[in-house]
Amino acid sequence: MTDTPLSYGTPEHPRLAVRGEARLEFDPEIARIGITVSARGKDRRNALEDLTRRNDRVLELARSYGQAMEKLETGAFSITPELDQQGRNEKIRAYHGHVHITAVLNDFTTLGEFTTRIADLEMTRINGPWWSLRPDSPAHAEARRQAVREAVQRAREYADALDTHLTALVELADTGAENAPTALPAPPGGARAAYRTAAPQPTALSLEPQRQTVYARVNARFIMAPPTL
Structure with missing residues (x-):
C-alpha cells in the first residue's frame, strides 16, 4: 500500500494550516466620469429639444478624444412634469x-x-x-501570486520552528482577491461641477490619480514530516 499523506493529518503526517495575504498598491488604469445633462422648459417639446441638443454636444465632445475615451455609455433618461402646487388642478408648470x-x-x-x-x-x-483597475488587470494576478508565496513562506517558518520540513501541499483555497472600494463614493478631491452656463474654455483642471489597493488572501494546508518533540 502506498504511504500517501492524508489531508486531515495524522501523527505520522501532521497537517499545517496557514493563511497567506497580500495587499499591494498600483497606479489606476482607468477613470470613470459621471455626467448629467439637464433641460427645463414650460413646453415638453422644447425641453426635449434642448435636452437632445445638449446631450449631442456632450457625446460629440467625448468622442473627439478618440482612443483615450475607452467607453461611453448612456444610462437613465427622463422627462418629468413639474406640477403647479398652488392650484388644485393638475396644471403643469414646467418639464x-x-x-x-x-x-x-x-x-x-x-x-x-x-x-x-x-x-x-x-x-x-x-x-x-x-x-480603478480593469477587472482583468495583471495587478490582481500579482496579488494572488504574492498571497500564495506568503502562505508557503509562513508554513515553512512554522515547520522550521519544529526542526522539520514540508512534504506536501494538500489544499489551497482562494478566499477572495478583489480591488479595494474606490468607485463609490467619489474619492476626496474628485472633480465636481454643478449646473452652469457656457463660457470661454477654462484652464484644464489638474487631477492626480489615486493609487489602487488590491487585496488577496488564500488558505493553504500542508503535510510536514513528523517533528521530534
Whole structure:
C-alpha cells in the first residue's frame, strides 16, 4: 500500500494550516466620469429639444478624444412634469429632462481637460473621477501570486520552528482577491461641477490619480514530516 499523506493529518503526517495575504498598491488604469445633462422648459417639446441638443454636444465632445475615451455609455433618461402646487388642478408648470452618461478614460493626461470642458457646458453636471483597475488587470494576478508565496513562506517558518520540513501541499483555497472600494463614493478631491452656463474654455483642471489597493488572501494546508518533540 502506498504511504500517501492524508489531508486531515495524522501523527505520522501532521497537517499545517496557514493563511497567506497580500495587499499591494498600483497606479489606476482607468477613470470613470459621471455626467448629467439637464433641460427645463414650460413646453415638453422644447425641453426635449434642448435636452437632445445638449446631450449631442456632450457625446460629440467625448468622442473627439478618440482612443483615450475607452467607453461611453448612456444610462437613465427622463422627462418629468413639474406640477403647479398652488392650484388644485393638475396644471403643469414646467418639464424637467435628464440624461445620465458615463465616460471611461484611459489617458489621464487628457482627463483634466475633458472634465473641465464638460463641466463648462450648459446645464451639465459632472461627478468624479472614480479611479480603478480593469477587472482583468495583471495587478490582481500579482496579488494572488504574492498571497500564495506568503502562505508557503509562513508554513515553512512554522515547520522550521519544529526542526522539520514540508512534504506536501494538500489544499489551497482562494478566499477572495478583489480591488479595494474606490468607485463609490467619489474619492476626496474628485472633480465636481454643478449646473452652469457656457463660457470661454477654462484652464484644464489638474487631477492626480489615486493609487489602487488590491487585496488577496488564500488558505493553504500542508503535510510536514513528523517533528521530534
